[in-house]
Amino acid sequence: MKNNENYYLGNKNLPKIDATYEWKPEMLKHLNKSRQDILHFAQNFFYIINLDKGKQLIKLHDYQLRVLKGLIDNRFVALLASRQTGKTTLMTIYALWIVCFQKDQRILIVANKERTAINIFKRIRTAYEMLPNYMKPGVKEYGKTSITLENDSSIGISTTSSDAGRGDSVNVLILDELAFVPANIAETFWKSVYPIISSSKKSKIFVASTPNGTQNLFYDLYQGAIQKRNNWVAERVDWWEVPGRDEVWKQNTIREIGSEETFNQEFGNQFIEVGESNLNEHLFEVLKGDLEQPKFIFEEGKYKLWEAPNKLSLYAVGVDVAEGVGENASCIQILDISDPSNIVQVGEYNDTLINPYAFTTKLSQILKHWGSPPVLIERNNHGGQVCDVLRHELHYPKIVTWGKQSNTGILHCGMYSHTNTKWKSVSNMRYWVNENRRVKIKNINLLQELRSFVRRKNGTWGAKAGELDDRVMSLAWGLMILEKEICEKYFEVLEFDSNRKPIKLARPSYDNPGEFLDEYGLLQNNRTIKSPDGEQDYNEMPMFFMNGNQIANEEYEDLLSDGWEPVFT
DSSP: OOOOOGGGGTTTSBBTOOOOOOOHHHHHHHHHHHHHHHHHHHHHEEEEEEEEETTOOOOOOOHHHHHHHHHHSSSEEEEEEEEOOOOOHHHHHHHHHHHSSSTTOEEEEEEHHHHHHHHHHHHHHHHHHHOOOGGGGGEEEOOSEEEEEEOOOEEEEOOOOEEEEEEOOSSHHHHHHHGGGHHHHHHHHHHHHHHHHTTEEEEEEEEEEEOOSSSSSSHHHHHHHTTTOOOOEEEEGGGSSSOOSSHHHHHHHHHHSHHHHHHHHTTTTOOOOOBSSSSOOOHHHHHHOOOOSSSSSEGGGTEEEESSOOTSEEEEEEEEESSSSSSSEEEEEEEESSSSTTTTEEEEEEEESSSHHHHHHHHHHHHHTTTTOOEEEBBBTHHHHHHHHHTTTSOOOOOBBBBBOOTSSOOOSBBOHHHHHHHHHHHHHHHHIIIIEEEEEEOOHHHHHHHHHEEEETTTTTEEETTHHHHHHHHHHHGGGHHHHHHHSOEEEEEETTTOOOOEEEEOTTTTTOOOOOSSSTTTTTTEOTTSOOOOBBBBSSSEEEETEEEOOHHHHHHHTTTEEEEEE
């Protein structure tokens, strides 16, 4: 280029219209070959910014070259891709090659989130600026969401809203993560974007996504291509095609993300069936073998215990909060996690009519009954009120805080539930209940809720229509205590399994077992029977309970009449 006046906004990487160059034979050779061959262009002129090494020419893998060739040879391409395989790079190369070497092309890139669309566009701008100036047309317009070049080709971005692209004329439509377009707008979105390219016989569509269940637009397009039911071509990139990814990498990744099921969803390219039950028939029958009638019943059946509190056990409590109007229930699950290889549901509170403030008082009472263990409360909606009252008014010390925090920087206590955190909590629950079968469920109602807990259209989990999942979600939150980052804050972890899940916890010391309050008269080892000769050789509970009332055991009365006496320790 002859002079600096030919730079757009003074940027030496942005030539203006009609910029002139001192051409060399080698430059003309590469220009003509790049115009004809996208692979030559990508392998010789597409640069990326490496955080450690700076600007460097990209090294494309075989599967990337295969997909790029498929994009040139076909009009409609649906790419199923494992995570972190470089599909955004493919979009960038494809868009940049077209806009640089073809005239009058309008490219629209649509992503499921605005931030994602902007990030893709930033990568295109960066790649454009790193091209040799002679390789690219001059700049007419250069904005944050669109660029137009001297050859009248342009690139713009949008999100997958119901009116995305409406009114635009587009030659190339690139759709990112189509499987994650919300179900409520997917149909109107497709009706909006498809007519953009239908008027031309040369217009193209490139769709790339990771899987997200079976009832969405991407699944329909991809399966239609596989089964030859439409005009689309299916491309697929699996995790093992990336150099360096082998079985060792897979097992390490499973350890990092928590379970093989999660790996299959994120990296395994598996379309998991919508409506799939959390428990298959075999597992349901296996778990039924652990069911028991509660040993103690309080609060007119709302509070049930399968074991009495034990001062030498470790507990965690999961809580799901409802409004208290007779629909969903405020639910408490008490879990004995002393041995993470044998987690036991030892107590449950469930009430559909208790209001959040009264529920907070009840929760505080129950927590103290179990030695004030860590409590994991879903903070959303009325849960926030429960968390704040429990901490600031009742001064409960062990409220677990995890997930998205306030934008104000204020650290609010509790478990924040949004798409990602709820998905992780359910995946963690399924790891302990489904994959490893480490949880003994005692309550038939919880087991039935787990059976009707199904995968929804958007890939999340929830109750079937007309069913409840309050017991399930309180269980899921309770089991989050066994996430490494949380568990190490409250317990001494002696050993982890291969997936970095705790499998051995230190027991409480005899001199500091926790502060158990005996509101319900149930503390294990709290009452023994002393024989006339002074030996304490009878240590079973001398009481049984029904509907919250203490009723003397006949055996207890017989012992008293024989000269034995109660000893309270």
